[in-house]
Amino acid sequence: MRFFKCLCVGFLVWMSAAGGVFAQEARLTEALPNIYSMVDLTGNGANAAFITTKEGVIVIDTRGSKQEAAQVLKAIRKMTNQPVVYVVNSHFHKENISGNGVFKSARTIIAQKRAQAMTVLEAEREKRKVTPANLSFKKKLELKLGKYHLKLIHPGPAHTDGDLYVYIPKWRIIITGGLVSNRIIPFLGDSNIESWINALVEMDDLDAEVIVPGHGPVGGKPIVTQMKHYLMELKRFVNDALDDRINLPGTITLVKEKLKAKYSKWKHFDRIDENIVRAYVEYSAKRRT
Numbered sequence: 001m002r003f004f005k006c007l008c009v010g011f012l013v014w015m016s017a018a019g020g021v022f023a024q025e026a027r028l029t030e031a032l033p034n035i036y037s038m039v040d041l042t043g044n045g046a047n048a049a050f051i052t053t054k055e056g057v058i059v060i061d062t063r064g065s066k067q068e069a070a071q072v073l074k075a076i077r078k079m080t081n082q083p084v085v086y087v088v089n090s091h092f093h094k095e096n097i098s099g100n101g102v103f104k105s106a107r108t109i110i111a112q113k114r115a116q117a118m119t120v121l122e123a124e125r126e127k128r129k130v131t132p133a134n135l136s137f138k139k140k141l142e143l144k145l146g147k148y149h150l151k152l153i154h155p156g157p158a159h160t161d162g163d164l165y166v167y168i169p170k171w172r173i174i175i176t177g178g179l180v181s182n183r184i185i186p187f188l189g190d191s192n193i194e195s196w197i198n199a200l201v202e203m204d205d206l207d208a209e210v211i212v213p214g215h216g217p218v219g220g221k222p223i224v225t226q227m228k229h230y231l232m233e234l235k236r237f238v239n240d241a242l243d244d245r246i247n248l249p250g251t252i253t254l255v256k257e258k259l260k261a262k263y264s265k266w267k268h269f270d271r272i273d274e275n276i277v278r279a280y281v282e283y284s285a286k287r288r289t
């Protein structure tokens, strides 16, 4: 079993929120030499990752606020004085992109085409400022910096319809963005469950050993499998209920009870009801077509 090195750099930011004040705590983890993740410990925020090379730094996701992004930059500066050359946004959710502005000096901010558009649209809708990607792609993009060769892959609609994950074959590591949460019930509000399962099947087949998830601690390949199994079980239980013509409230009660056995210890079990509704809507619609 591989143990990931905790660098014991804990970060705590106090932020005012609508209902009061809360803490966003994160910890820096060395996933592999020169590849780090700032891991959110609360279950509410998202992780960031960065790769230090002799030609500069690549940052993947910038977290949910300027303050959180500043912590990432501070951690980078403890490792290297090289400039941040590339910033990659795994998808458009606020907790992944809100720190982009802190890395404005980066030459390029990259996102999948749909994520780039959604970043701008959502910011306009919510009347907040954002620094969107200035380079986008549809299916695949390769990045080279120093000795690092990254493959940015859009797997089709999954957690959102503009996801990307980063695969570095030489180092057998995947930085998954929103596609994998480690022992956290995912947010499915913008998801396509069927297509997300297919994306995880594809990811599970890649030759990789270390997984940096979008949420939760760094792990190995089993955390991809675990995420895939959660979605597959959600799909199966909801489809069983649809086969039995059980209405939505009945399905929520029944499926929640089934999922509880295995997933009640995961963070954000409070999302289960909305996950079941999402699956019910998606798979009912499939039966009508």
Ligand SMILES: [Zn+2]
Pocket: 091, 093, 159, 178, 187
């Ligand atoms: Zn997300």
